[in-house]
Amino acid sequence: MHLPLRTRIKICCISSLDEAQLAIRLGADALGLVGQMPSGPGVVADGLAAQIVRSTPPPVATFMLTSETSAVAIVAHQQRVGANTIQLVDAVRPETYAQLRSALPAIKLVQVIHVIDERNCDEAMQAVQNGVDALLLDSGNPNLAVKELGGTGRVHNWAVSRQIVEQSSVPVFLAGGLSTDNVRRAIDTVGPFGLDVCSGVRTNGQLDAHKLESLMRLLTD
Numbered sequence: 001m002h003l004p005l006r007t008r009i010k011i012c013c014i015s016s017l018d019e020a021q022l023a024i025r026l027g028a029d030a031l032g033l034v035g036q037m038p039s040g041p042g043v044v045a046d047g048l049a050a051q052i053v054r055s056t057p058p059p060v061a062t063f064m065l066t067s068e069t070s071a072v073a074i075v076a077h078q079q080r081v082g083a084n085t086i087q088l089v090d091a092v093r094p095e096t097y098a099q100l101r102s103a104l105p106a107i108k109l110v111q112v113i114h115v116i117d118e119r120n121c122d123e124a125m126q127a128v129q130n131g132v133d134a135l136l137l138d139s140g141n142p143n144l145a146v147k148e149l150g151g152t153g154r155v156h157n158w159a160v161s162r163q164i165v166e167q168s169s170v171p172v173f174l175a176g177g178l179s180t181d182n183v184r185r186a187i188d189t190v191g192p193f194g195l196d197v198c199s200g201v202r203t204n205g206q207l208d209a210h211k212l213e214s215l216m217r218l219l220t221d
């Protein structure tokens with residue numbers, strides 16, 4: 001028997017215990033906690049992120065977004081926050097994945113690919129070969145003087161994202177400018193394992209129960 005599974009949903013930029021409880025109550029599969037970043041609106045202090053992680057029940061996953069790129073700094077960040085998943089929002093050296101696995105064997109690794117053009121397919125497959133547990137396709141631009149590593153509210157080239165989903169042997173999350181206006185089209189066009197949303201479920205920076213409820217309804221219809 002083949003039962004259709006709903007597309008998983010990660011609610012990112014969680015900034016308080018109340019937002020975490022709201023997201024969980026409305027059906028989030030994962031919470032995103034944004035660490036220190038060169039730019040972006042969603043940062044939460046490590047101490048508060050750690051409290052949110054401790055208050056999150058299984059099976060809800062806790063993703064810690066880190067802009068650190070050395071294994072030592074990433075491990076230190078994970079130890080401050082305690083999240084069960086590390087979301088690497090910047091590129092890291094190939095050997096870093098093995099160093100992280102050896103230091104943190106129980107922690108899942110998700111590599112963000114900032115989709116600009118077809119060249120990102122190779123970058124994504126390289127991360128898969130290096131042993132990541134999942135990919136997350138976002139709309140940042142790490143080539144800018146002040147890096148954009150996510151939280152842009154922009155949609156990227158979904159045709160490239162679709163190619164990555166088709167080639168990937170690990171689950172792929174889609175992020176970048178998702179909201180009730182486009183999630184159905186995103187699912188139909190890209191076919192991701194999961195969606196990752198920040199600004200599209202917020203009003204004046206706060207998680208908006210009405211927007212999140214409407215989005216969840218679109219996933220289950």
Ligand SMILES: O=C(O)c1ccccc1N[C@@H]1O[C@H](COP(=O)(O)O)[C@@H](O)[C@H]1O
Nearest residue numbers: 012040041042149150151153177198199
């Ligand atoms: O939100 C931020 O400040 C941020 C900064 C740096 C890296 C990632 C960040 N957030 C992530 O960006 C995606 C997309 O955000 P949006 O939905 O386009 O607003 C979001 O899901 C977070 O994972």
